Amino acid sequence: MPDFYFASMSPPCRAAHLVAKAVGVDLNLKPLDLSKGEQNDPDFVAINPQHCVPTLVDGDLTLWESRAICTYLASQYGKSDSFYPRDPKTRARVDRLLYFDMGTLYDRFGKYAYPVLFGGERPDPAKLEKLHEALGWLDDLLAGSSWAVGDRFTVADCVLVASVSSFEAGGIDLGSYGRITTWLEKCKTSLPGYEEVSAQGLAIFGGFAREKLSK
Ligand SMILES: N[C@@H](CCC(=O)N[C@@H](CS)C(=O)NCC(=O)O)C(=O)O
Numbered sequence: 001m002p003d004f005y006f007a008s009m010s011p012p013c014r015a016a017h018l019v020a021k022a023v024g025v026d027l028n029l030k031p032l033d034l035s036k037g038e039q040n041d042p043d044f045v046a047i048n049p050q051h052c053v054p055t056l057v058d059g060d061l062t063l064w065e066s067r068a069i070c071t072y073l074a075s076q077y078g079k080s081d082s083f084y085p086r087d088p089k090t091r092a093r094v095d096r097l098l099y100f101d102m103g104t105l106y107d108r109f110g111k112y113a114y115p116v117l118f119g120g121e122r123p124d125p126a127k128l129e130k131l132h133e134a135l136g137w138l139d140d141l142l143a144g145s146s147w148a149v150g151d152r153f154t155v156a157d158c159v160l161v162a163s164v165s166s167f168e169a170g171g172i173d174l175g176s177y178g179r180i181t182t183w184l185e186k187c188k189t190s191l192p193g194y195e196e197v198s199a200q201g202l203a204i205f206g207g208f209a210r211e212k213l214s215k
Contacts, residue, residue: 002058004145005030005044008201012066013054015162019070019155025077027056041143050122051090061186067098072154082152093149097141097156106136112172116212135177138164142179146186153191161187165198169206170213 004020006013020027032038032053039051048055048064055064056072063069074084085091112127120158138160148156155196164184168174174181188194 001026001028002056003030005032005055005057006053007032007034008197009205010053010201011162011166012032014021014165014197014201015065015159016054016056016069016073017160017197018158018191018193019073019083020077021197022083022153022158022179022191023073024079024192025078025127067102067155067159070159071100073196074155082154086157090149091149091199094154094156097148098159100134100138100141101156101159101163105131105138105160108134109163109167109170109172113209117209122215128172135172135174135178135180139177139179142183143180153187156190157183157187161191161194162198165202166205169202170209172213205215 004017004037005154006017006029008014008031017027026102032044034053039053040042044055047052047057047062054066054069055062056069057063058072058076061072063072071084078084084094108127108131112131115121116123145151147153148160161184164174164180165188168184169215174184
């Protein structure tokens with residue numbers, strides 16, 4: 001059973017955990033408390049010198065970067081190729097969303113929220129606007145299919161919902177994105193293990209982020 005080092009509050013950890021639930025692979029859960037700096041313990045740094053979560057250890061493979069973990073779990077343990085489709089064009093559409101999430105959507109959220117949450121700055125409306133621009137693109141990308149790519153859920157849904165649910169928990173107004181809100185509700189009710197994986201971390205994140213970001 002793969003070891004999975006994680007923190008429930010972390011969106012990339014929830015994304016990888018959701019993929020594990022979707023493909024039905026059991027993980028040996030190893031929670032780290034980032035607020036106590038447990039990621040810097042020498043034993044963990046020996047496993048992942050970059051000291052970040054999620055980190056997966058599966059036999060002789062030690063892997064970090066959540067989206068790589070997601071596609072690995074889907075490829076290695078998926079009973080069909082539906083979670084990470086082999087068809088090159090369908091896979092390209094899934095990959096586009098994984099890169100979009102990392103390089104644009106979550107990146108813009110991080111640039112907006114992290115200086116406020118961890119640096120004591122006031123929320124910057126220009127950075128919020130950039131996040132809303134990315135949300136508008138996601139809303140457009142969701143046109144014409146019931147899941148992020150096509151009519152079955154893929155690793156892209158697990159990755160995107162980990163981000164978007166964190167935005168929601170942090171009080172970002174999603175009300176003007178009809179497709180995103182419909183898709184988000186579907187993820188919440190249909191993705192295997194969604195509540196188990198997400199509820200605690202989102203509650204903790206929302207508890208401290210919502211108020212700070214609303215000022
Ligand atoms: N791009 C990475 C980001 C990983 C990351 O920054 N994780 C944070 C938690 S969300 C972390 O481990 N922070 C503690 C540290 O870097 O020391 C991924 O998607 O896995």
